[in-house]
Amino acid sequence: MIFPLFLTLQASWLTVCQATQHYPATWGHYDLCKSQGYTEEGLTWYYMACQPEAADMTKYLKVTLDPPNITCGDPPETYCTLENPYMCNNECDAATDELAHPPELMFDIVGRNPTTFWQSTSWKKYPKPLAVNITLSWNKTIELTDDIVITFESGRPEQMVLEKSLDYGRSWQPYQFYATDCLDAFTMEPKTMKDITQHTLLDIICTEEYSRGYVWKNDKTVRFEIRDRFALFAGPKLHNMASLYGQLDTTKNLRDFFTITDLRIRLLRPATGATMVDENNLSRYYYAISDIKVHGRCKCNLHANSCIYDKEKLTCECEHNTTGPDCGRCKRNFQARAWSAGSYLPIPKGTANICMANYAGPVTRVCDSELLRCQNGGVCVNYVRCQCPPAYTGLLCEKPRCEKEPGGCGGSDSGQASLHPPSLILLLLLGGVFLTEICWITVL
Numbered sequence: 001m002i003f004p005l006f007l008t009l010q011a012s013w014l015t016v017c018q019a020t021q022h023y024p025a026t027w028g029h030y031d032l033c034k035s036q037g038y039t040e041e042g043l044t045w046y047y048m049a050c051q052p053e054a055a056d057m058t059k060y061l062k063v064t065l066d067p068p069n070i071t072c073g074d075p076p077e078t079y080c081t082l083e084n085p086y087m088c089n090n091e092c093d094a095a096t097d098e099l100a101h102p103p104e105l106m107f108d109i110v111g112r113n114p115t116t117f118w119q120s121t122s123w124k125k126y127p128k129p130l131a132v133n134i135t136l137s138w139n140k141t142i143e144l145t146d147d148i149v150i151t152f153e154s155g156r157p158e159q160m161v162l163e164k165s166l167d168y169g170r171s172w173q174p175y176q177f178y179a180t181d182c183l184d185a186f187t188m189e190p191k192t193m194k195d196i197t198q199h200t201l202l203d204i205i206c207t208e209e210y211s212r213g214y215v216w217k218n219d220k221t222v223r224f225e226i227r228d229r230f231a232l233f234a235g236p237k238l239h240n241m242a243s244l245y246g247q248l249d250t251t252k253n254l255r256d257f258f259t260i261t262d263l264r265i266r267l268l269r270p271a272t273g274a275t276m277v278d279e280n281n282l283s284r285y286y287y288a289i290s291d292i293k294v295h296g297r298c299k300c301n302l303h304a305n306s307c308i309y310d311k312e313k314l315t316c317e318c319e320h321n322t323t324g325p326d327c328g329r330c331k332r333n334f335q336a337r338a339w340s341a342g343s344y345l346p347i348p349k350g351t352a353n354i355c356m357a358n359y360a361g362p363v364t365r366v367c368d369s370e371l372l373r374c375q376n377g378g379v380c381v382n383y384v385r386c387q388c389p390p391a392y393t394g395l396l397c398e399k400p401r402c403e404k405e406p407g408g409c410g411g412s413d414s415g416q417a418s419l420h421p422p423s424l425i426l427l428l429l430l431g432g433v434f435l436t437e438i439c440w441i442t443v444l
């Protein structure tokens with residue numbers, strides 16, 4: 001049975017502590033979608049841009065391997081080490097729990113000892129390539145917030161591509177190429193993150209940093225650097241996230257760069273540790289991965305601060321009268337203006353861009369400085385409300401506030417002009433008509 005998991009406000013204190021350690025306070029919070037406050041008209045909602053807390057996204061993915069029978073152990077196989085072809089004590093047997101290496105062991109608890117890992121069959125069909133695609137699918141758009149880190153139990157591959165999809169696996173584009181020799185493998189000049197600038201951030205590079213050299217014991221990780229890319233805008237320690245958020249707000253390509261629905265790890269050539277492949281002992285060559293880290297958050301278009309996982313699916317808990325898995329449209333009856341994503345700007349609380357209720361009548365503006373004047377010294381604010389002096393209330397500040405108090409205004413006729421609802425509506429309607437006419441006259 002799967003219980004709904006609330007990823008954000010409902011997160012445990014431990015998670016909050018981890019998140020706090022992981023990200024500086026200047027990330028910007030965006031953790032509240034709305035708050036309540038008092039205005040002249042009473043209790044009202046204030047709306048802000050909001051997003052779910054970042055989380056370990058490997059808990060919510062589906063993994064697919066291609067070819068499907070590429071996992072070792074059926075039939076059982078014995079592997080030799082790359083360093084020593086005579087040391088052959090690595091057994092894989094899918095039928096025995098202790099000797100099986102299924103894909104889920106790439107996402108289990110880190111720190112388990114001995115390490116648990118997925119392992120492929122060996123390169124028995126050499127020289128035909130030993131190619132494996134590992135696809136991670138979320139069935140939901142997510143935004144990456146930290147480096148993707150793949151930890152190998154075997155030697156790191158000599159050739160590999162990390163790809164992403166934004167359309168649930170229908171189309172794919174490369175994120176990064178990895179090779180011991182980028183020119184030879186992909187006809188690309190080798191580069192590292194140090195070559196990337198703000199202007200080339202969207203460039204797809206080939207790097208030899210995570211493949212070159214045979215480092216069996218020490219460095220086992222292959223990385224896709226998200227934080228270094230963030231740092232180009234937010235500074236080395238990500239202290240100025242406001243700057244990054246400003247860029248994300250105004251540059252769709254940049255926002256899309258960090259957004260995915262799926263990831264695909266294409267393993268193209270295993271570690272060989274030498275220039276020549278030892279054809280007499282192909283059980284030295286295989287892939288094994290002990291851990292994959294993907295840190296991110298549900299993409300909710302800044303309209304939700306939580307995302308639930310139910311029936312094996314992530315869904316934003318949409319606010320601001322929005323709906324859909326990514327809060328990507330306005331709710332029914334809230335389409336008075338076109339949907340738009342929330343905005344990080346202005347910092348620090350952003351703009352909610354809420355979906356507005358459809359109005360039954362023709363009047364959607366409340367006041368202006370010509371015909372629909374706020375009364376009793378009230379001031380029209382953005383055409384949507386009258387800011388009334390303390391003694392008055394009502395849509396156009398037409399009511400003495402004492403009317404609302406216990407005992408009313410003492411039963412006496414206060415002498416203030418008080419508009420009855422029908423006359424008020426008539427005034428609003430007439431105002432609309434007058435305004436329309438004025439506009440026509442201006443046009444003519």
Ligand SMILES: [Ca+2]
Pocket residue numbers: 105106107108109110115116117290291
């Ligand atoms: Ca593991």
